[in-house]
Amino acid sequence: MKSFSEVNQLTIPEFNLLMEAVKLQQIDKDYRNHLQAFLNYSVKAQKKIGRNKTRPIFTKFQKFYDYEKELEKARGTVKSRFAEASKFLRGGKTRG
Template sequence: MTSFAQVDQLTMREYELLVKAAELRDVDTDYRLHEQAFLNFVVQGRKKSGRPVYRRFKQFFNYAQEVKEVIEKRKKEKKTDSRFSRLSKHLKEKRGDG
């Protein structure tokens, strides 16, 4: 999206898909950050016994669970909120009002 005219032409369904895509992109960013932190940790982090605290990356960051939470959150919102209340809620979150 590069202009307000393009945004104005979106249907609610298209808007919801763009929001979901943005949230999933954020999960991917978090994944990469956690992965880097994990690699840093693997090099340094050890228990008293000398073993790593997290033996596998999935114990440190569960990517599948994070994606599932985003999808389930959207499904739950869809069942409980009207379209316009979700839009209003999203805009408030982006502005920092709510």
């Protein structure tokens, strides 16, 4: 967008798509920042597991930053961890 007149001509679906693109760009920037922080921190972060032994706190990058979960949040498709319980309480069937 280069002018206010271009912005004023956007339809609501076009605006929503543009806003989603901005969110996804920000998530990609956050991903790169978190990856760099992880690489810097992973060398130093240790957890004691014995008297003279340590191990890394984050063994996988995904434990530090869950990219897929952030994408789901941006798209509004994150499932509540209590979804099965609320379904059960409303009288619906649960799996299992």
